[in-house]
Amino acid sequence: MNAAALAYLDAFHFLRPWVLLAALPVATIWWGLRGRTRAKAAQLGWIAPHLVAALTVSGTTKARVQPIDIISFTLILIIGGAAGPAWTRAPAPFAAQTAPLVLVMQVTPSMEGTDVAPSRLARAKQKALDLLALRAGARTALVAYAGSAHVVVPMSEDPGVMQPYLEGLTADVMPVEGRDVAKGLAVADMLLQREASAGGVVFLLDALNAADVAALEATWSEGNPETERALASLSFLYLLPDGTPLPKGPQGSVTQQVTADGRDVAAVERSLASAYQRAQLADETQPWEDRGSWFVWPALLLMLFWFRRGMAVRWAAQVVFLAWLVQPGAAHAEGWRDWFLTPDQQGWLAFERKDYDLAAGRFADPYLRGVALYRGGAYETAATEMAGLDTAEAAFLQGMAHLKSRGYRDGVRAFERALEIDPDHVGAQQNLPIARQIVTYVETTQEQSDTGEDTGIGADDVVFDNESGKGEDTQVQASQDEVAQHLSTDQWMRTVDTRTADFLRQRFRLEAAQEARQ
Numbered sequence: 001m002n003a004a005a006l007a008y009l010d011a012f013h014f015l016r017p018w019v020l021l022a023a024l025p026v027a028t029i030w031w032g033l034r035g036r037t038r039a040k041a042a043q044l045g046w047i048a049p050h051l052v053a054a055l056t057v058s059g060t061t062k063a064r065v066q067p068i069d070i071i072s073f074t075l076i077l078i079i080g081g082a083a084g085p086a087w088t089r090a091p092a093p094f095a096a097q098t099a100p101l102v103l104v105m106q107v108t109p110s111m112e113g114t115d116v117a118p119s120r121l122a123r124a125k126q127k128a129l130d131l132l133a134l135r136a137g138a139r140t141a142l143v144a145y146a147g148s149a150h151v152v153v154p155m156s157e158d159p160g161v162m163q164p165y166l167e168g169l170t171a172d173v174m175p176v177e178g179r180d181v182a183k184g185l186a187v188a189d190m191l192l193q194r195e196a197s198a199g200g201v202v203f204l205l206d207a208l209n210a211a212d213v214a215a216l217e218a219t220w221s222e223g224n225p226e227t228e229r230a231l232a233s234l235s236f237l238y239l240l241p242d243g244t245p246l247p248k249g250p251q252g253s254v255t256q257q258v259t260a261d262g263r264d265v266a267a268v269e270r271s272l273a274s275a276y277q278r279a280q281l282a283d284e285t286q287p288w289e290d291r292g293s294w295f296v297w298p299a300l301l302l303m304l305f306w307f308r309r310g311m312a313v314r315w316a317a318q319v320v321f322l323a324w325l326v327q328p329g330a331a332h333a334e335g336w337r338d339w340f341l342t343p344d345q346q347g348w349l350a351f352e353r354k355d356y357d358l359a360a361g362r363f364a365d366p367y368l369r370g371v372a373l374y375r376g377g378a379y380e381t382a383a384t385e386m387a388g389l390d391t392a393e394a395a396f397l398q399g400m401a402h403l404k405s406r407g408y409r410d411g412v413r414a415f416e417r418a419l420e421i422d423p424d425h426v427g428a429q430q431n432l433p434i435a436r437q438i439v440t441y442v443e444t445t446q447e448q449s450d451t452g453e454d455t456g457i458g459a460d461d462v463v464f465d466n467e468s469g470k471g472e473d474t475q476v477q478a479s480q481d482e483v484a485q486h487l488s489t490d491q492w493m494r495t496v497d498t499r500t501a502d503f504l505r506q507r508f509r510l511e512a513a514q515e516a517r518q
Contacts, residue, residue, distance in 0.1 A: 008087045008277075015084030015288060022079045030072035036336045074302045081295030098138035099232065099276035100155060100199035103190035108179055109171045110206055111239065116258060120239035123258060124204040125166045126333055130265045131202065132159040139199075141191050144169055146455075147178025148515065149187040150508045155195065159190050168500030174510040181208065182215035185234075189219060192230040194430070198443040200233030200272040206240055217250045233275035235268045268490065333486060344368060351375075360490075370401075378434035379405040383414075392422035403435060408442065411435045 014020065105128065112122040132140060142152040142162055153162050154171065181203070188201045216234070219227065235254040238246050246255050254271040256264050347363035350356075356376030363369040366385055373382035379401040386398035399414030412435045418428035 001489035012085065012087040013288075014080075015086050015290060017083060019079060019083040022082075023076055026072055026075045028080070028275055030068055031350060033068045034066070040327070065082060067199065070302055074299045077295045077299040077302070079294035081299070084290045084292055086291055088289045089287070098135060099138040099272050100141075100195045100197065101131070101295050102141045102191050102199065102201045103131065104143045104145060104149075104184040104201055104203045104205075105152075105169065106179065106181075106184075106203070106205040106207075107169050107174050108146050108177075110179075112171055113206075115241045116239050120206050121169070121171075124237075124239050125169070127204060127258060127265055129159075129163065129167060130262060131269065132162060134262075134265055134269050138493060139195070142166070143184055143191070144174065144504075144508075145180060145184035145186050145187070146171070147176030147180055148174070148508070148512045149180065150504075150511055151187060151191065153506065155191060164500050165504070168504050170501060173501055173505040175509040176253060177431070179207065179212075181205070181212040182219060185216055185219050189227050189231055193227070195230065198230055198232035198276060200235065200275060201231065202235045202237060202268055202272075204237050204239065206238060208236065210248060213248070213250055216253075228288035232278065233272045233478055235271055237264060237268060289515060291328075347372065357428075367391070367397075370394065370397055374401050374404075383407075383410070386414075390421070392418045392425045392428070395421060396425060396427045396431075399435070403431070403438075408435055408438045412439060 012380040019329035065128075105124055107121065111119070111124065115118050116123050128142070139155045139157055140159070140162070141155045142165065144150055144152050150163050156162070183248055184203070185201060192199045192201070233254070234249075234250065234252070234421055235256065236249045236260060237256050238244075239258050240246065242257070244257075247258055254268065258264050288439050343362050347359045347368060350359035350362055351368075351372055352376075356372045360369050360372035360376060360378070363372055370382045370385035370389075373379075373385060374397060382407070383398045386394040386401065389395075395414050395418035399411045399418065402408070402411035402414055412432065415428045415432040415435060418425050420431065422428075
């Protein structure tokens, strides 16, 4: 049994265990009726064996499955489903369904060695692309380190963004000589702490000494609570020739040697997926997912046997069918799906297909409906939907929807309300100061640019709210740098119009100089 199956088995429990008490009368009735069958079979011992053979219908033996057996087992399954079996957490609407990953690549002169063809660094780049392909568009970032560590590509779901930056990574773009693994992990940890769910770090390197291990242990094993929440998996993929002894990483990490095929990246991805599942199960902020339908389907299949000759028990079938129709929360809308799935379950199916408009129409839960509206781009409608809910998550989503629709002051109010409900809400803590800065910037800029003239709206103008009344409700002529602030990560990456290596060299030197001044 693999680690994932063991984790699920360990997490298995019933959400409504008191419902299992209904199985006691079912078991009692089954034992009593089967006891009568055994008594009748025992009475046949008083009859001569040749007469028993003549009087017994073929197939009526003690081992034969009786109608009461099927009825009892079916009822037990239905009771088990009603008790709410659970072994997984309900997926968070804003969390990635696959663990976010940070690739941390050593970019030093030693990585340009050719003992691993075509070179250690070139093979590391190939393995990074293999991991991207294996993860099918999951959120991934790239960090490069030598004597300093730098974000090459922030978290992105577009694997095409990373390839040109991988090609531009060479030892001469790194501004500080050395091999500081701990700095690489610190930058990766910073990226993961911004994610909604726990993730992993994969190092692509050729060396690790005892001092490096101690430094990594200080960050990973003895880190702060935020690091423990964000960093679920740590793996090391060594770019070394076959047969070379591999250095051991921190306790609990995964060590893998590069291979000519895809076994190495597959092993890394499996360990990451397993760690992500464990982190999801340990996340007490997410509710458990009711898996009662897994018990209902076998029960429905067993009901088919009741229509066979000699197995029909009409009263039992009627009781089960009526109980199914009158169960609380059953869906009775149009379509055959409503016979088997609740509106929220149908909404989740559409949500997972990224059909957010359909999902918003199917969800009965107002919070889930608001999430679907937000994902579908109906930000104002999503904000209105969330306004009626008194939870921190709903207020946070309302704030994000206001920011997307450029209602920054309303976004500030929503984040403040989220923190009033839950002072420890991470998303609101992170976004509230940003929203306040945007409001201050917008109002100050509009006040300074108030000339009383109607300048009109140009192609590069950015329209903001201006509730405080500072300045006219005019448009702010946005510079190229200001417009870039509103681009997504992927769009910003594509605005670079110089050689990738030159761009990275200049940016890394600037970052290293700023770090040295601090």
